[in-house]
Every structure is written in structure tokens, then in C-alpha cells.
Amino acid sequence: MDFIENYKIPLGNWISDFVDFLNDHAAWFFNFISDVLGFLIEGLIDVLQAVPGLLLIALIGAFAYWLHRSIWLVVGIVLSLLLIVNIGYWEETIETLALVIFATATCMIVGVPVGIAAAHRPWLYTAIRPVLDLMQTIPTFVYLIPTLILFGLGVVPGLISTVIFAIPAPIRLTYLGISSVPKNLYEAGESFGATKSQLLWKVELPHALPTIMAGLTQCIMLSLSMVVIAALVGADGLGKPVVRALNTVNIARGFEAGLAIVIVAILLDRICKQRGLNQKER
Amino acid sequence: MTGSGMKVVDFQNVDIIFGKDPQKALTLLDQGAERDEILAKTDNVIGVAGASLTIEEGEICVLMGLSGSGKSTLLRAVNGLNKVTRGKILVRDTDNLVDVASCDARTLRHLRMNRVAMVFQQFALLPWRTVAENVGLGLELRGMDKAERAAIVEEKLELVGLSQWKDKFAHELSGGMQQRVGLARAFATDADILLMDEPFSALDPLIRDHLQDELLELQQRLKKTIIFVSHDLDEALKLGTHIAIMEGGRIVQYGAPEHIVLEPANEYVAEFVAHMNPLNVLRGGSLMTPLEQLKREDDEVLLDRAGRVRVKLNGSGSPESVSLDGYLGRLTPYEPGMDIAALPSTALITAPCDMSMRVAIELRQATGQPVALVEDGKLVGVCGDEEIYAGILRQSSVADKAPETGL
Numbered sequence: 245m246d247f248i249e250n251y252k253i254p255l256g257n258w259i260s261d262f263v264d265f266l267n268d269h270a271a272w273f274f275n276f277i278s279d280v281l282g283f284l285i286e287g288l289i290d291v292l293q294a295v296p297g298l299l300l301i302a303l304i305g306a307f308a309y310w311l312h313r314s315i316w317l318v319v320g321i322v323l324s325l326l327l328i329v330n331i332g333y334w335e336e337t338i339e340t341l342a343l344v345i346f347a348t349a350t351c352m353i354v355g356v357p358v359g360i361a362a363a364h365r366p367w368l369y370t371a372i373r374p375v376l377d378l379m380q381t382i383p384t385f386v387y388l389i390p391t392l393i394l395f396g397l398g399v400v401p402g403l404i405s406t407v408i409f410a411i412p413a414p415i416r417l418t419y420l421g422i423s424s425v426p427k428n429l430y431e432a433g434e435s436f437g438a439t440k441s442q443l444l445w446k447v448e449l450p451h452a453l454p455t456i457m458a459g460l461t462q463c464i465m466l467s468l469s470m471v472v473i474a475a476l477v478g479a480d481g482l483g484k485p486v487v488r489a490l491n492t493v494n495i496a497r498g499f500e501a502g503l504a505i506v507i508v509a510i511l512l513d514r515i516c517k518q519r520g521l522n523q524k525e526r
Numbered sequence: 527m528t529g530s531g532m533k534v535v536d537f538q539n540v541d542i543i544f545g546k547d548p549q550k551a552l553t554l555l556d557q558g559a560e561r562d563e564i565l566a567k568t569d570n571v572i573g574v575a576g577a578s579l580t581i582e583e584g585e586i587c588v589l590m591g592l593s594g595s596g597k598s599t600l601l602r603a604v605n606g607l608n609k610v611t612r613g614k615i616l617v618r619d620t621d622n623l624v625d626v627a628s629c630d631a632r633t634l635r636h637l638r639m640n641r642v643a644m645v646f647q648q649f650a651l652l653p654w655r656t657v658a659e660n661v662g663l664g665l666e667l668r669g670m671d672k673a674e675r676a677a678i679v680e681e682k683l684e685l686v687g688l689s690q691w692k693d694k695f696a697h698e699l700s701g702g703m704q705q706r707v708g709l710a711r712a713f714a715t716d717a718d719i720l721l722m723d724e725p726f727s728a729l730d731p732l733i734r735d736h737l738q739d740e741l742l743e744l745q746q747r748l749k750k751t752i753i754f755v756s757h758d759l760d761e762a763l764k765l766g767t768h769i770a771i772m773e774g775g776r777i778v779q780y781g782a783p784e785h786i787v788l789e790p791a792n793e794y795v796a797e798f799v800a801h802m803n804p805l806n807v808l809r810g811g812s813l814m815t816p817l818e819q820l821k822r823e824d825d826e827v828l829l830d831r832a833g834r835v836r837v838k839l840n841g842s843g844s845p846e847s848v849s850l851d852g853y854l855g856r857l858t859p860y861e862p863g864m865d866i867a868a869l870p871s872t873a874l875i876t877a878p879c880d881m882s883m884r885v886a887i888e889l890r891q892a893t894g895q896p897v898a899l900v901e902d903g904k905l906v907g908v909c910g911d912e913e914i915y916a917g918i919l920r921q922s923s924v925a926d927k928a929p930e931t932g933l
Contacts, residue, residue, distance in 0.1 A: 432650035435605050435666035436715065437639030446667070450654045 254415045263390045264440060278395040285399055289342040289480075297334055301325045308515050317514060333504040340471050340508060343399065347406040347467040352460060355411050359418025359459075360444070369419060376412040384409055384473050390458035392477050402474025410466035418460030421452025461516045468509050482508070533618065534719060534751040535581040535604060540613035542599050542775075545570030548611045561774050573599035573608065583618075583718075585699035586745065586752040588760065588766035596775035597755045601721050603627075604753060605642045606634050617719065636839050639668050643712035647724040651696035658683065658692035670896045680751070682710040682751075685744065687815045702733035709741075720753045726761070738764055743866075759802045763787070771795050784812050786840075804917060808884055810853055810899050811879035813917045814907030829896050829908045835874065843904040848874040849893065857898075860885070866892045868872060876900045879907075890914065 253257040391401040475483025489498030551570035589597040610627035686706040779791035790796035829835040858878035896910030
């Protein structure tokens with residue numbers, strides 16, 4: 245036993261050295277990414293905040309109505325957003341929304357093509373599956389530290405961590421949707437002379453769409469669940485008051501901010517939930 | 527209805543092998559190894575072996591056999607859904623024949639878009655598309671614009687009688703209607719060659735019968751070249767101008783429906799035939815006793831052994847008058863749709879040689895007389911009790927030979 249303990253394999257040191265190496269030699273690269281992402285997300289927040297609050301609430305309500313044609317949903321959405329304004333977390337809600345939208349967009353833009361590629365190439369899926377498992381199981385705080393070092397304090401390391409945490413969902417679900425296309429539908433396309441890209445756009449993606457949308461919903465929820473953790477590395481939003489309330493043992497504040505997060509989560513879930521799944525499904 | 531003599535699809539020694547090492551399997555195959563042996567030794571499955579078949583324009587060629595006999599595999603090779611391991615499949619593209627087995631991807635795509643269309647067993651309609659969008663699929667893949675497409679789709683839906691359903695989703699339709707959509711989709715590209723992979727097997731017997739009739743009726747007008755896969759001999763006999771029977775990846779017999787029924791090449795075919803209904807397949811011409819074998823007395827031909835029915839022929843060999851038991855009978859030409867039950871017993875029916883056995887029996891039963899068969903107005907033979915019994919017995923003698931397998 246002593247023998248084994250005496251010769252410790254310096255796993256942690258290797259990783260640490262690697263991160264230091266990256267920080268020393270590729271800092272310009274990470275700074276660049278940090279600046280670009282920071283600029284984009286700040287821009288999104290500024291745009292959202294430039295719109296008067298009530299107008300934005302009305303727009304969100306209208307959007308929900310356009311998607312779901314349900315007046316009760318709209319009433320619920322407007323009332324709960326007004327409640328957030330009332331308890332004074334509107335600004336933070338906007339920041340959180342921006343972070344979630346940005347993270348989700350990134351995940352989908354990267355995740356869907358990766359999922360498609362994996363569905364077409366079995367070896368690729370075999371290769372990325374352990375990576376996806378790792379991304380989903382490794383505790384968030386563990387990769388929060390290196391991202392903090394590489395990208396500096398602020399919203400960017402929060403965003404990167406959120407993406408790492410949430411991206412396996414759209415990848416897996418896109419893979420599932422594409423690889424479950426029935427063979428005869430694929431052959432129907434082929435037999436009428438479809439090219440590879442026509443098969444993708446006219447057969448595979450339409451068939452996988454409900455599954456990909458489920459991936460989108462999951463991705464949004466996972467991103468939202470990272471809000472508090474992102475706040476630890478300095479991302480603005482509803483996470484910050486929660487962290488602050490924790491540090492000052494402020495029950496009232498913690499509860500209010502937590503409630504706002506729950507409201508945002510429910511709203512996003514209801515808005516994203518697919519309409520008429522029952523009429524589309526057989 | 528036979529082909530015009532123009533080759534449209536020509537299978538030349540086609541082998542299709544599924545597995546990792548087809549070359550090894552081919553070597554064994556050439557040494558005469560059987561399917562099971564090759565599977566055990568090389569882990570390759572013989573889909574089709576040594577299939578040669580020529581299909582002419584306007585034919586309906588039915589590939590028929592039990593499941594696993596390679597019939598679908600062979601069909602799907604025509605549009606490249608299955609790869610040919612060795613051999614050629616020539617498909618007519620206007621003036622030249624293209625080998626599907628060796629052509630490049632562009633040529634194959636051209637054939638699939640313009641020359642060969644397919645109808646699937648499980649319909650294979652895209653469930654997120656409406657009926658009209660499904661029918662327009664082939665045209666859309668071709669890059670045709672929406673307006674042009676809509677006109678053609680409308681026309682093809684009219685053809686299969688589904689115009690008022692065009693905005694429904696495929697799954698809102700019954701099975702029979704869904705397969706009509708499948709047919710319309712195949713017709714939409716105006717491909718001359720239609721591949722039909724057990725298209726009616728998933729349907730109720732009654733609907734299946736309807737669709738078979740519809741297909742035959744459409745074929746009268748459209749004159750496509752159809753390769754049809756079926757495991758049902760009655761269907762094959764009803765639709766096929768030619769039938770190829772497949773067993774274990776090989777074509778064991780190829781010929782006209784009557785040829786298959788009357789001269790089964792081996793026990794496997796005989797067993798199929800034993801279970802089919804001969805009434806619609808056998809024709810007067812193959813049942814009859816020909817004129818040369820009939821007794822003559824003076825200028826009269828005796829249509830039965832006892833000499834009750836005597837026909838007088840004129841100089842060119844056409845029946846002129848008939849005497850029944852010494853009384854004068856009436857020569858009555860058979861017309862499809864005539865009221866057979868109302869025929870008097872003094873009538874002697876003259877019918878064309880392609881009259882079905884069912885009609886012969888009906889006529890015989892109604893008039894009590896044999897049926898005289900004529901071709902171009904001339905008497906060529908007779909079909910009476912003995913000929914009808916012989917026709918049925920030829921069936922049962924075949925069935926007797928077939929081994930008892932409990933199928």
C-alpha cells in the first residue's frame with residue numbers, strides 16, 4: 245500500500261501544466277475568443293435592454309401566441325414576467341435570458357452538425373461517445389477552474405462552461421433522430437434519385453426534427469441550470485443574487501432570485517414545447 | 527399482350543452477394559457450392575446467383591418465390607438499391623442500354639430520376655408531407671419548380687382517383703389509398719420502368735384485388751414496363767405476362783403463366799402451382815382437343831366421341847352449321863359479358879382460343895354442349911367435358927407429385 249502511495253502518478257500536475265502551457269503560449273487565442281464572445285453577448289444584452297421592458301414582455305407574449313395559439317399561455321407568461329419586474333429582477337432576467345439564448349444557439353449550431361456527422365459515420369460516434377459521457381458527468385466546478393484561467397473572469401467562462409455542459413444533449417438527440425430514419429423512407433428518396441444532401445434535407449432532417457427540437461428544449465433547460473454556477477465566475481444574471489444571498493445568508497433575496505429562475509425556466513419550457521406533437525406523430 | 531420486342535431491362539448472369547468477402551464466395555459459387563455451404567465457409571450470403579432474364583417493353587414480369595428466394599434483391603438491383611457483385615443489368619435509356627452494375631453515380635441518378643420508378647411494400651410515404659407533396663417528390667428532387675410540379679401532381683392524382691385527398695397527410699389515408707399515392711408518386715416522374723416490390727402484400731385481400739385490377743387497367747393505358755415482385759402465385763398469374771420463379775437466389779423457371787402452370791420445371795414450382803386456382807389461368811387453346819385429332823365423317827367434324835355434335839365446315843374451314851343429335855343447332859359466337867345462363871340448349875358456342883377455363887365451364891354448364899374454339903373465324907378445336915376434366919387433372923396430377931411438406 246505504501247509503495248503505491250509513494251509513487252503518485254502526477255495526473256493533476258499534468259493537466260495543470262497543460263493549462264499553464266496553453267495560457268502561456270496560446271493566450272492570444274483565448275483572449276481573442278474571450279473578446280469576441282464577450283462583445284457578442286454584451287451586445288445581445290444591450291439590445292434586449294434597449295427595448296422598453298413592457299414592450300419586450302408584449303413581444304414575448306405575441307411570439308408565444310404565434311407559436312401556440314393559446315391565450316391562456318400568453319396570460320400566464322405576461323403575468324409571471326410582470327411578477328419578475330415587480331420583485332426587481334428584470335435586468336438580471338434579461339442578462340440570464342441573453343446567456344441562455346447565446347449558449348443554446350452555440351450548442352445547436354455546433355451540436356446538430358456534429359450529431360448528423362456522427363449518425364452518418366459510426367466510427368465517429370464511437371469516438372465521441374466517451375467524450376460526451378465525460379462532458380455530462382464531470383463536475384462542473386472542475387472545468388470551471390481552467391476556463392476561468394484561460395478566458396478570465398466574466399461572462400465568457402460561464403458561457404463556455406454552460407456550452408460544455410449542455411452540448412451533449414443536442415448532439416445525442418440529433419444523432420438519435422437521424423439514425424432512426426426508417427430504411428424504406430431513405431430508400432424511397434434514393435430510388436427517386438436524391439443526392440446525399442437532398443436526402444439530408446428532404447428525408448433525414450424532417451424525420452429527425454421532433455427529436456432535434458427535444459434536444460433544443462433540453463439544451464435550454466441545461467443552460468438555465470448553469471446560471472448559478474456561471475455567476476460564480478462572474479457572469480451577470482439571476483445567478484448573482486443567489487450567490488450573494490448564499491454568502492450573506494439572506495433568505496428573502498435568495499428565495500426571490502430563485503423564484504425568478506424558476507419562472508424563466510417554466511416559461512422557456514412552455515414556449516419551446518412542440519405544438520401539436522400528437523397531430524404530427526402517428 | 528406481349529412485348530414489342532424491344533429489350534428494356536436485361537439481366538446478364540447477375541450475382542448479388544452480401545458480405546465482406548464476395549470474391550471468395552464467387553469462387554465457391556463457381557465451383558458449384560450451395561448457398562448454405564458458402565454461408566458457413568465465408569459468412570457471405572448469396573442473394574442472387576446467375577440470374578439472366580430479358581424483359582421487353584410493355585411487359586409485366588413477375589418475380590415470384592418464397593421469402594429469401596432473392597426476388598426482391600434482384601428487383602432492387604435494377605435501380606441500384608442493391609449492388610451487383612458480378613454480371614450486368616442493362617436498362618434502356620431512350621436509345622442505348624446502360625449497365626446499372628457499372629455506371630457512375632451521375633448516370634445512376636439520371637436513371638432513377640427519369641427512367642426507373644419504384645413502389646414499395648410498406649408504401650414508404652414521407653409522413654410529414656401531404657399526399658400532393660409526396661407525389662411530387664421525384665419532380666422536386668429533379669429541381670422542377672412548384673407550379674409545373676402542381677400540374678403534374680394533379681394529373682397523376684386524378685389517374686389514381688385521389689384528387690380530393692391531396693392536402694391530407696399520408697397517414698390519414700387507408701392502406702389501399704396510401705399505396706395509390708405510392709403509385710401516383712411512381713407515375714409522376716413518367717419513368718417507363720416501374721419496379722414494384724410486393725406493393726399489395728400489406729393490404730387486405732379485397733383491396734389487393736381492387737388494386738390489381740386498377741393496375742391492369744392503368745397498364746392498358748400507360749404501357750409501362752413493370753417488374754413486379756410477389757410471393758402469391760395467383761397474383762403473379764393475374765398480373766404477369768411473364769413469370770420468373772426464384773428459389774434460393776436462382777431463377778428456376780421463366781415463362782408465360784400457362785407455361786408455368788402446365789409444365790412446372792421442378793417440385794418447388796409444382797408445389798406453388800398445386801395451390802393455385804387454374805380457372806382464370808388456363809385458356810381454351812391449351813385445353814382443347816385440336817381439329818386434327820377430331821373424327822370426321824364426310825364433310826362433318828364430330829365434336830364429341832359419340833358423334834352427337836357435328837359441325838359442317840365451309841371451304842375456308844369456318845363452321846357453317848351444326849347438328850345436335852340430328853337436329854339443327856344454332857352457332858352462337860361468344861361475347862364477353864353475354865348472359866350465359868340464358869343460352870338455350872340448342873346453341874353451340876364458338877369462342878376464341880384465349881377464353882379462360884372458367885368461361886369454358888360456364889358455357890358447357892349452360893348449354894350442355896361442348897364449346898367450339900375458333901381462330902380468325904376458323905374452327906381449331908373443341909373444349910368439352912373431357913378437356914375440362916383433363917385441365918383440372920393436370921393440376922392435381924402435378925399436385926400429387928409435389929412432396930408433402932405441410933405447407
